Every structure is written in C-alpha cells, then in structure tokens.
Amino acid sequence: MFRDGLKAMFCRIGYNVVAEYSDVEALSHMFERVQADVLIINPELVTMPLHELLKKLPMDSTVPVFALVYQYFPPERLAVYDAVIDCRMSDETLGQMLDEQLGQTNKQKVNTENYELTDREKDVLILVAKGFMSKEIADKLNISVHTVISHRKNITRKTGIKSVAGLAVYAMLNNLMDNNE
Secondary structure (H helix, E strand, O other): OHHHHHHHHHHHOOOOOOOOOOOHHHHHHHHHHOOOOOEEEOHHHOOOOHHHHHHHOOOOOOOOEEEEEOOOOOHHHHOOOOEEEEOOOOHHHHHHHHHHHHOHHHOOOOOOOOOOOOHHHHHHHHHHHOOOOHHHHHHHHOOOHHHHHHHHHHHHHHHOOOOHHHHHHHHHHOOOOOOOO
C-alpha cells in the first residue's frame, strides 16, 4: 500500500514507475527487460553492502541509486547512495530533487489533464481512508451513493491508486488526514 502512494506521487510529478520488486532476485530479472533511469531502494531491505548488491544486477553503472527512507538511518549507511528520498517529502520537493539528480531530459511527459483533486474528492478520499463504505460516505456528506462512486472513480483516475489501503497512504502522504478529525 505504501508503494501505491509513492507511485501516485511519482506520476503526479511527471515520472513513471516502470517496475517494482520486493527482492533482489526479481530485481535482477527486471534489469534484463527494462531500461530504468533510476533505482530506488529501501535500505532496510538491503542485507548486504550496496556495492555487492549492485554487482549482482545487470544494470548500467551510470544508473543512480537512491535510498527511500521512512525512518532514521545512520548517515554513513545512506552515504553510499546517490540521493535520499524521504517518504515525507512533498511532491514539489521530490520533483525538484529528482529533476536535479536526473536532469529534465529523463522526465517522462505526463498528460496535461488536471490531476488535482477537488475539495469534494478530498472529502470523499479522507472518508475512504478512514474506512467508511460508499453508503456511509454518502450519508455523512449528504450526497447520493452514485455521486460518491463517481468521486471515487475520479480519485482513482487522478491518483492511479485502486486499493483503499493505497488511498489511505496517499491521504497521509499528502497531509489530508491532518486537516480533519
């Protein structure tokens, strides 16, 4: 679910996630099929020195490797990475950091359609993230169930997230949960 929120964040700032894997063996096979501009790794899951891990991967040595952190890591452990992405970064900060590290030429063009959630969609998203069902959301917001379903479809289209858990992470990462009780 955490990955769904991050993928949506990358899409919003104009970058595509081409693959995601939870183990080194699968990651090794990915590089045989996919050309990646950057490799983002959760340092918590790396059980060997980074340089040994990278030797096992059939990837171009110029591909930068970023650490994705969500908790404290000693600076010396993160120093081996080309950059550090903190999961609490705003879209704008993350976009600026990626643009600086990768250069604008690697940035994928995204449809110029408005992907900003409306206030009502945010209201629905918050209630979805809190675990309410469509009927309950309709009752709370004094709208029809059909309108809730329409808002949920728009939220899914705009964020690219289909799971309730992913939407909950998205809401938390975007500080939407803080605005409401």
